[in-house]
Amino acid sequence: MITSPKGKEMIKQITPMYQDSKIEKAIYQAIGNEFDNAEYLINELLLQLFPQTATWGLVLWEQRVGLNTNLSETLEQRRRKVITKLQTRYPITPLAMANILKSYTGADINIVENVSPYTFKIKLTGKEGFPSSLNNLYKTVKKIKPSHLSVEYDLISITQSKIFLGTCMTLGEEITVYPWSPQNIQSIGSVNLALGNNTGTEEITVYPKGDD
Incomplete structure (x- = not known):
């Protein structure tokens, strides 16, 4: 089985009858590995041409602009120093x-x-x-x-962060009916209550009527 990307590309160019040959696969795997390595080295070399992307080549940029190499600094810090020096x-x-x-x-x-x-x-x-x-x-x-x-x-x-706040309001009502209250008195009215939350309690206590 060929794992090399370049090897896979090259074996597609030969006669189909040879593409399943173990010998051919081994040959193109070996050749493909060399081309893969060459492509990697070329791309890696191109990155060193610019201080914004240089890695191991950053030492050469520092030497060019007269900076001392400090390996304890991050690559980004060293790149900024080189760019500043150039500007x-x-x-x-x-x-x-x-x-x-x-x-x-x-x-x-x-x-x-x-x-x-x-x-x-x-x-x-x-x-x-x-x-x-x-x-x-x-x-x-x-x-x-x-x-x-x-x-x-x-x-x-500037520090950006999120703050989450939660509030809750509890309202309770207690009505007590005593046994001595006259039964022929009626109270009619309406009460409007504003609630900050949908949580509420109501307690009604009815005492037993005693003997006269």
């Missing part, structure tokens, strides 16, 4: 800075200019929180911003 080679504008910081932190960035003389503000809004230390972020901003400008930061972390 800082171009003239900086508020939009360019926002794109750099977004690729570095993953947060939504809004840059407000001239909040005070020679000062701009960076507002970061994240839905996944922020690292406990933002020193690398501050260093990046210091490196790419114009040297004569100061910067302020607003960090907003």
Whole structure:
């Protein structure tokens, strides 16, 4: 039985009378495995050409842009650093800075200019929180911003969750009829009650009439 995807494709191209041969199947299984491995290596190599998808090739990107490799960081963190480094080679504008910081932190960035003389503000809004230390972020901003400008930061972390509330209202009514009540008196009326729930109780106590 052929398990190789490429082997299955190739054996379909030969004469049908040979497709059930054990020898032919073994041959195309072996050839197919080689082609499968070659295809995997080609696709894996293509991923290393871009920092957004690089894995083992990320070390080469870090060397290219002058970053130290820190294997304790996640691939996503290392990719963001490489992308940030690449983007800082171009003239900086508020939009360019926002794109750099977004690729570095993953947060939504809004840059407000001239909040005070020679000062701009960076507002970061994240839905996944922020690292406990933002020193690398501050260093990046210091490196790419114009040297004569100061910067302020607003960090907003949005937490989304669901809260479920349940309420219940219980209403009870008690009517007591005493034996001395005259039987010829009738009371006619209507009572309207508003209930917060469909749960209610009613208790009626009728005492036995004693001897006169």
